[in-house]
Amino acid sequence: MKKTLICSVALAFFCTTGLAALSMAQDKGPAEMVLKTAKAKKPALFPHAEHQARLKCGDCHHSKGADGKQAPYTEGMKIEKCETCHNKDAGMPKGLASFKDVGHKKCKGCHKKADKKLTKCGVCHKKGLK
Ligand code: HEC
Numbered sequence: 001m002k003k004t005l006i007c008s009v010a011l012a013f014f015c016t017t018g019l020a021a022l023s024m025a026q027d028k029g030p031a032e033m034v035l036k037t038a039k040a041k042k043p044a045l046f047p048h049a050e051h052q053a054r055l056k057c058g059d060c061h062h063s064k065g066a067d068g069k070q071a072p073y074t075e076g077m078k079i080e081k082c083e084t085c086h087n088k089d090a091g092m093p094k095g096l097a098s099f100k101d102v103g104h105k106k107c108k109g110c111h112k113k114a115d116k117k118l119t120k121c122g123v124c125h126k127k128g129l130k
């Protein structure tokens with residue numbers, strides 16, 4: 001009995017310190033964001049932390065390989081703004097060449113699968129956002 005107790009205490013210690021080390025390794029970014037382009041015609045609310053709790057970082061974040069193709073997310077990689085790559089001057093294919101394009105493809109795409117009510121404009125483009 002005593003031995004198992006000591007073991008589980010030790011395990012709990014390793015787990016928490018392990019987790020702390022992991023969370024230090026990767027900047028999680030803001031808990032909530034207002035996503036917008038320079039024109040800021042229709043800012044979108046994005047509860048980042050709420051999504052992080054359910055999803056993997058790589059469900060949304062990726063990078064670009066030397067071949068110009070999408071490279072998968074890896075722990076500790078540099079996370080850049082979507083518009084860094086998804087803009088009209090970066091040679092992106094049609095439908096992926098703006099923040100609106102990928103915002104709708106990624107965000108609305110998943111919302112559509114999860115629950116159609118989540119695709120209503122006002123879910124993300126809440127009134128009064130700046
Ligand atoms: C549902 C999609 C989604 C998931 C899941 C997600 N993120 Fe994000 N994250 C975003 C979007 C969108 C932005 C804003 C990008 C922009 O401004 O162009 C962002 C921004 C960030 C930023 C700030 C980047 C900058 O330069 O401003 C960091 C850091 C970050 N995320 C880390 C993470 C980590 C770590 C995880 C996993 C624990 C994660 N994200 C999970 C969508 C997501």
Ligand code: HEC
Pocket residue numbers: 060061062063064065068069070071080081082083084085086092093096102103105106
């Ligand atoms: C470092 C460059 C880079 C950044 C930053 C980037 N992407 Fe991409 N993304 C790419 C490349 C390259 C492709 C593949 C384009 C092609 O098909 O030719 C791609 C493809 C996509 C696709 C279509 C394929 C798929 O996975 O569904 C979506 C949607 C997408 N990106 C969304 C986003 C979002 C949202 C962000 C910000 C959170 C983001 N991207 C940030 C480079 C980037």
Ligand code: HEC
Pocket residue numbers: 035044045046047051055059060103106107108110111114118123124
């Ligand atoms: C892989 C799936 C997925 C992706 C990608 C995703 N979401 Fe969501 N999002 C959800 C689900 C599922 C919910 C509902 C959660 C709930 O009801 O608890 C949600 C909820 C939300 C809500 C809150 C709705 C409310 O009023 O309660 C907002 C706002 C939102 N998402 C914005 C975004 C934005 C902006 C993006 C892209 C940057 C995004 N989401 C990407 C799955 C996703």
Ligand code: HEC
Pocket residue numbers: 035036037039040041042043044099100103104107108111118119120121122123124125
């Ligand atoms: C799941 C979230 C989500 C939903 C639902 C959604 N959008 Fe968006 N939308 C975004 C994101 C993310 C962007 C890119 C960031 C930004 O400009 O707000 C965007 C961008 C836009 C832009 C470009 C804004 C600019 O400043 O250039 C327009 C216009 C737009 N959306 C219209 C709509 C309309 C109309 C609907 C409903 C039919 C809708 N969106 C539904 C997330 C969403």
